[in-house]
Amino acid sequence: MxxxxxxSADNPISRELFSRIFAMIEYSFPKSERRDFEDHYAEFxxxxxxxxxxETDGNIAGFMNYWQLNGFVYLEHFAVAKEQRGQGLxxxxxxxxxxxxxxxxxxxxEPPESGETAVRRIGFYKRLGFFTNEYEYYQPxxxxxxxxxxLMIMSRPSPLSEDQFAKIKKSLYRDAYExxxxx
Numbered sequence: 177m178x179x180x181x182x183x184s185a186d187n188p189i190s191r192e193l194f195s196r197i198f199a200m201i202e203y204s205f206p207k208s209e210r211r212d213f214e215d216h217y218a219e220f221x222x223x224x225x226x227x228x229x230x231e232t233d234g235n236i237a238g239f240m241n242y243w244q245l246n247g248f249v250y251l252e253h254f255a256v257a258k259e260q261r262g263q264g265l266x267x268x269x270x271x272x273x274x275x276x277x278x279x280x281x282x283x284x285x286e287p288p289e290s291g292e293t294a295v296r297r298i299g300f301y302k303r304l305g306f307f308t309n310e311y312e313y314y315q316p317x318x319x320x321x322x323x324x325x326x327l328m329i330m331s332r333p334s335p336l337s338e339d340q341f342a343k344i345k346k347s348l349y350r351d352a353y354e355x356x357x358x359x
Contacts, residue, residue: 179230180228180229180230181228181231182227182228182229182276183220183226183229184225184226184227185221185225188220189220189227193229195213196236197229197236197241198216200255200257201255204253204255205253205255207318208318208319208322208325210253210318212318215318216241224244224352225241225242225243226243226244227239227241228240228269228272228273235257236257237256237265238255238257238260238266239254239255240254240269240270240273241253241254242273242277243351243352245347245351245352247279247280248282248344248347249279249281249282250281250283250344250347250348251273251282251283252283252352254269254270256269267303267304274332280331280332280333281331281332282329282330282331282332282336282344283301283306283329284313284327285297285301285308285327285328285330286327286328287326287327287328298328301330302330305332305333306330306331307330307335307336309328309329309335309336309341310328313327313328313345314326314327315353316349316353316357316359329344329345331344
């Protein structure tokens with residue numbers, strides 16, 4: 177995996193490259209689980225925000241947008257190009273992220289009762305060493321007038337205690353979503 181670049185406030189991403197990533201975000205995540213283009217692009221000005229991008233032959237094969245927060249990483253968006261799926265690239269990208277960050281990782285997933293896609297996604301993350309955490313969690317709305325979305329937090333390398341979960345949830349709301357949790 178030689179074509180990996182991590183973009184951040186210290187290593188800015190071009191608008192053109194981000195627009196290609198955002199196209200993947202649009203087909204991989206429902207509108208309720210992603211920011212608008214300008215809001216998402218502005219995240220690159222925030223020091224804790226990073227984007228790990230894997231390019232091959234000038235095309236984006238996959239990316240991970242994440243927040244390097246106090247004592248853990250929040251993986252906000254992770255996608256592999258449609259034509260690259262099912263070939264192990266997602267697992268390789270996760271291994272690379274773990275090499276880079278060397279700390280616990282959390283991410284949000286739709287609960288299994290959301291459907292077969294959610295069940296498959298949870299299974300994928302479990303195979304990568306993530307654990308489901310059964311504590312109640314709602315993703316704050318990305319857009320005015322929308323409702324919060326019930327999701328689950330998965331964590332690696334171990335499940336979270338109730339106290340750890342509460343601290344992580346508070347940090348996510350404050351640092352990544354910029355809300356106090358009243359939504």
